Amino acid sequence: MLTSLLHSLRTPLRRLLAAWVELRLVEPDPQTLNLDPTRATLYVLPHPALSDSLLLDDFCRRHDLPAPDARLQLGPLALNSCMALPKQGRRLWGRLPRKRPPFAALVATLEQHPELDVQLVPVSVFWGRAPGKTFGFWKLLAADSWQLTGRLRRLLSVLVNGRNVELHLGTPLALRELIDDRPPELTSRKIARLVRVHFRRVRTRVLGPDLSHRHTLIEGVVASRDIQRVVGECAIAQRQSRERTQRRAERYGREIASNxxxxxxxxxxxxxxxxxxxxxxxxxxxxxxxxxxxxxxxxxxxxxxxxxxxxxxxxxxxxxxxxxxxxxxxxxxxxxxxxxxxxxxxxxxxxxxxxxxxxxxxxxxxxxxxxxxxxxxxxxxxxxxxxxxxxxxxxxxxxxxxxxxxxxxxxxxxxxxxxxxxxxxxxxxxxxxxxxxxxxxxxxxxxxxxxxxxxxxxxxxxxxxxxxxxxxxxxxxxxxxxxxxxxxxxxxxxxxxxxxxxxxxxxxxxxxxxxAAAALNSVNLVALVLLATPHRAIEAELLKEQMALLVALQQRRPGGANISLPGGDPEAWLAEAKTLGFIERHDQALGELILAGHQQATLLTWYRNNVLHLFALPALVAFAFRNNPRFDVDTLHELLAPAWPLIGHELFVSPLANFRDALGETLELLGQQGLLHQQDGTWSRPPGHEPNSERLLLLGRLIQPSLERGYLLLAALLRYPSGSLTRESLEEHSRQLAERLTLLSGLNAPEFSDRRLFSGLLDVLEDEGWLWQENDRLCFDAALEVAQQRGRALFDPALRHRLSQLARQ
CATH class of the missing domain: 3.40.1130.10 (Glycerol-3-phosphate (1)-acyltransferase)
Structure with missing residues (x-):
């Protein structure tokens, strides 16, 4: 009689619940479930709850999914389209009487009728998301926790958390694929175990483990064996009473612990x-x-x-x-x-x-x-x-x-x-x-x-x-x-x-x-291009072309496995940077100009540095053609291979499986963009009067500060015989040289002279075997001098002369 009464009230209760409840999160999107229309669908809830089944019923109606309140007819077996796993519990003396496994009848029917199949869809509903906690009024009232709720508490939870409900749908599970030669009851228990494991993982993901009360947690920390041992040792060492040291440990616990x-x-x-x-x-x-x-x-x-x-x-x-x-x-x-x-x-x-x-x-x-x-x-x-x-x-x-x-x-x-x-x-x-x-x-x-x-x-x-x-x-x-x-x-x-x-x-x-998961946005793009110009000013059309080039490079050879790119087009990116106050747009008779003031340019360095690592390899290749009109791949590899570990370490770039292969792919990519030309196995830059020549130059300037730092460090080191300098003195001397270069050049790049960057370069040189320490002095051999002389070919004579002059100071 109670069952028939509930069935007659199901529709008005569902409508009442639908008017009150708001689903804050549904995961995954129901359209991605890919339910098989040739199989019967059986929804499975982790425990019996009328509110959950009514909510699921309304949700399926809204999204055109198989109805949970329908009756499934599988051969001689008739059952509801929605079922709940039975509660697991214990009596005071021993277990509750053993019940028949929940899927036993269904498994037996499928064994007798090979043409039938059922797909199980586990459904988890969370009314609020309070993690379990030892004490507190909200444990009684508010939300789902690890302890299953009674009817009164569930009613209160529905009233309190009706606007904060989450519904998590599991991946459909084909029942026939789980049937083997074992008896139906054993197979049923295996299926129930798999479904319970799924529900437990979902609850762990959403609720986390139970929270201890803060006071209880602090007491447990201080009472632990390791802390008590340290308390005793500190009390003796500091000549304090154990009780005083114990109180200090408790005070530290209160200072640290979250609540x-x-x-x-x-x-x-x-x-x-x-x-x-x-x-x-x-x-x-x-x-x-x-x-x-x-x-x-x-x-x-x-x-x-x-x-x-x-x-x-x-x-x-x-x-x-x-x-x-x-x-x-x-x-x-x-x-x-x-x-x-x-x-x-x-x-x-x-x-x-x-x-x-x-x-x-x-x-x-x-x-x-x-x-x-x-x-x-x-x-x-x-x-x-x-x-x-x-x-x-x-x-x-x-x-x-x-x-x-x-x-x-x-x-x-x-x-x-x-x-x-x-x-x-x-x-x-x-x-x-x-x-x-x-x-x-x-x-x-x-x-x-x-x-x-x-x-x-x-x-x-x-x-x-x-x-x-x-x-x-x-x-x-x-x-x-x-x-x-x-x-x-x-x-x-x-x-x-x-x-x-x-x-x-x-x-x-x-x-x-x-x-490797960096996000490239409009401000990053503007900063990358604008700061590569000598006077922080550029034609608007050239800026747009260069931003489009940078995005195209990431689309074809991304600098990270999980990066994201901005939507829209270069004009929208430019407008966004202007709205945020990073640039000024000036109309001029021969075309619009984009400029950045001193403060704007200084701040833009921060946004450029966010994503500079994404373009490390293309920029290095482009810079190599700044002072050299053409290269074959072997010569270019010999020139750039020693520099790549230094750059990769500084910018935290994921290691390349094979630098030579990556170099070849980068040359091909720059060739596709028209920045390089290939003929008879040789790569050459465009003539200086072509627009692509300027675009190649702007790309190469992205990596110039890193190469200049490396040049200054090696030039300062090689001015003295091996074993003359300590690591600390070389770091400080290199920092002073870099600081002087920024002042003389008018660069808006305060991080250029960061001592930590020079320390990182020395780490790589030691890891690669170029440097070693004896008696706290840096030692090297002729191989480092040869590599430094070879690297000079990357710099044009004017830049090389300026850097050499600084190093001699």
Whole structure:
């Protein structure tokens, strides 16, 4: 009787639910399910819930999918088109009575009727997305968590979260392909197990693991065996009571730990949605599908590039909107300030000091806290560059967080750990004015709560679009298998001997994967072309042609595996750069001119450096023809091969499988664009009076600063006999030379004389065997002098003379 009553009320209940509920996310697009119309469709829910089945019924009607409330007639078997897996539970004494496996009758029918088949479609519905938590009113009231809800709680959840519902559709599963020679009951259990594994992975991806209450988590960290050992040792070393040292450890725990709150996540989702819509013309997301596949089976560590203070807010927002659990984010302690700090902490931020030096207890507490997050499967996010990039380049990775993550992995985790590289590309960053001051030599400004109100004043300014590109994930186990094959035998060592070698390699690999997912936008393109001109001025038509050339080069031979290109045409890109305030357009009798003032040009260097790595190889080849009208491939390879490792290391370019093959493909590509001509196995540049000659020159100038830095470094080194200079003295001398060159040349490129770039060049020279150290002095042989003399052919006499004069000073 109850069943017939519910059936009669199903239609009005469905309509009532449809009027109240709003699906915030449906994944994947129902049109991509590719349901087979020749097979019967059976929807499977993870547990019985009338609200879920009614919601699914309405959804299928709206999208013209097979109806879940229909009756399927499969031979003699009649069943509903939607079923739920039975609850699994225990009585006080032993298991509940064994029930017949849910798919047993269906499997038996298919075995008796070979012409029949059924496709299973797993469906997960989330009413809100509160991760499980030990305490809190919202656990009782608000949303789906790991604990299945009762009828009253589900009713309250529908009322509270009706505007925040997600529906996740699984890939259709052909039932007949799973039938084998085993009895129907065993086959049914196997199918149920597969479906339950799918549901568990979806819940892990969307909700993350259960959250411990912050106080409980801190207590667990401090009470751990490792922390108690360090507390005792620090108490003795510092001649303090154990109780006092214990209280200090607890204080460190409170200083560090996040306090992720579901109501705050909901609030920030709504707030940030309005903020992004106000600030940006759009947030474009690419490449997240691989991460979604990994999220249910691996612990994720997001490692984005760091260009703006809003990076972590933007990424957490994107992940939340895309149906993934927002990560716990490592933030600098400088952001733990009034108003901002508590909000960030409840949004998932945990805070860390800039340095752990000389504070063993703090280091131990932080390491234990991070290990507990990772070992329990919580997604984590941190910036391997440390601070924000003031130059726009990818900065050299810091080893700290990577080493802690790797040591945590060695201690043992229940699941695989995967790094997810993320490139965030802005057409205009909120910090443009402060970056401009810092690029012009001002010191870094300390963060303040007042900065929040300054941002609010700029909400009416245009900031263009933002791209969030997710790169190729890196599974840590596979990486260690390749770089440290015996790592599994070293799990009991706190610092295995290979750690100092593997951590920098891991950071570099992640940096290259971030750069391989770069987003090319209108401001990048304008900066690349305009800053390659001597006086930051160019004809509008030539600028448009050169921007189109750069995009064409990326379309045919992309500089990264997961890059994205701008939509529209060169005129639209030019208009966008003008709207954002980066250029000036001047009408002139002979044609429109595009100019950049001193401050505009200085700021444009930041946006050029974001994507300079994408054009490293084409620019290097183009520069080779600046002082040489023609080359055969062998000569060009001999000239450029020594320079490529230096450039690739500086710009974090993914290594080439074969430089000679890549060189040949680049020559062919430049030939297709009319920038080079081939005849009788020789490549030559166009005559100087042809437009393509100027386009080749502009392309080559992109790499000129990197080559000039290398020339200055080698010229300064080779002025002295082998074994004369220390590494530090050569870095400083090279920096001074580069600084002098920028002043004499009027370059708007403050990063040109960055000492870290010269340090990176020396790293590569040592790795490639050109340099080595004896008694802390740099040593070399005649091979380096020969290579330097050969490289002089890249530079025209005037430039070579200027650089040589500087080096002699």
């Amino acid at each position: 992720m709150s579901y109501p705050v996540l909901r609030f920030m989702d709504q707030l940030l949605q309005r903020l992004w819509n106000q600030l940006y013309a759009g947030v474009q997301v690419q490449g997240l599908e691989r991460t979604k596949q990994l999220a249910g089976e691996a612990t994720l560590v997001y490692v984005p590039c760091h260009r703006s203070h809003v990076d972590y807010l933007l990424l957490s927002y994107v992940l939340y909107r895309e149906g993934l659990m927002p990560p716990h984010v490592a933030a600098g302690r400088n952001l733990d300030m009034p108003i901002v700090g508590p909000l960030l902490r409840r949004g998932g931020a945990f805070f860390m000091r800039r340095s752990f030096k000389d504070n063993r207890l703090y280091s131990a507490v932080f390491n234990e806290y991070l290990h507990r997050l990772l070992s329990r499967g919580h997604p984590v996010e941190y910036f391997i560059e440390g601070g924000r990039s003031r130059s726009g380049r990818m900065l050299t990775p810091r080893p700290g967080m990577l080493a802690m993550t790797l040591r945590s992995y060695l201690r043992g985790t229940q699941r695989e750990l995967a790094f997810v590289p993320v490139y965030i590309g802005y057409e205009k960053v909120l910090e443009s004015s402060s970056y401009l001051k810092e690029l012009q030599g001002a010191g870094k400004k300390k963060e303040s709560p007042l900065d929040l109100f300054k941002v609010l004043k700029r909400l009416r300014q245009p900031f263009g679009r933002v791209a969030v590109n997710v790169g190729e994930p890196l599974k840590l186990g596979e990486f260690l298998d390749a770089r440290a094959p015996g790592w599994r035998h070293d799990r009991d060592q706190a610092r295995p001997p290979w750690l100092s070698r593997v951590v920098p390699a891991l950071g570099r690999e992640l940096s290259m994967r971030i750069n």
